[in-house]
Amino acid sequence: MDIAISKAWESQALALPNPAVGALILDSNNAIIALESHKVFGGAHAELAALKTAFINLSGDTKINEIINPFEIYDYLVKNHNGYFYHTKIFVTLEPCAHSGKTPSCARLLSILKPSEVIISHKDINKPASGGIDILKSSSIKVTYGILENKGRDLLFPFLCMCEKSSFILYKIAQRLNGSFENGIISSKDSMIYSHKMRSIANNIIISQKTILTDNPLLDSRLVCGNAPNVIAIGRENRLEKNLNIFKANREVVFANNIDKIALNGFNICEGGANFFEFIKDRVDCLLVFLSPNMQKGRNFFSDFNGRILQTQSIGRDIALWIKRD
Structure with missing residues (x-):
């Protein structure tokens, strides 16, 4: 289960508004024959x-390799499974979904394929999708749940924020080992690609007007050829000129002098330095810190913030820390 949870974190936030989920399958000899995560909203679920x-x-x-559509994968497995899964065990970080929407019901598919056991970390709190355990049990499949449940719940944190308040606000920080965050590119290419994947599905990027005027950033997702999110520029007065890079993409750019008056629905990414974090930190749900393995003279990131690390993962040469407000 720990392996499945770690796999899910590799795609954390990329499937929003769906939860991050990981699935691992063992054969009759307890060898791992599959390890996958839910990578994109509308794409195949982890199971x-x-x-x-x-x-x-x-x-x-290998014919199924050519199939991308989740419903077509479902149909192919139903027609061709030939009892292959009868002696397998499936570990999944979240209760398999009972309903069919943009993707088919994983619980109903499992009830047809009939693995010997399904092991679950956390029950689904989303009522429209819940009920998968009952479907599995009614098909005489052994079900065990509550395995590494606290880790499973930590994995769900962005999704739970979306369920509870219709938004998830992430502050992304890149810094070096000594805390410096200025003077040039800090993150590895892999970390930047991950950031651009998040940008491509985010509703908004929230950034200070000062940073826009100083750095003239693109704030797009060019590294993954994705969409450019809308921009919310925070400042005391609107000094943004139309020749700035942020206006070159097809998106909305909104100016605001008070972040507290803005309804931040959906997935929002905040980018900036220490001063901007100090200004907006009370609205932030989670930090994502890309820590680069080098040091350089310069101003350190400073602020008062108490948090708990949800996950630590390697991304390229960097360490990524997901930190929830304590």
């Missing part, structure tokens, strides 16, 4: 992606 990979490893049938 479906893992079942697809496991099917190839168990059957040798």
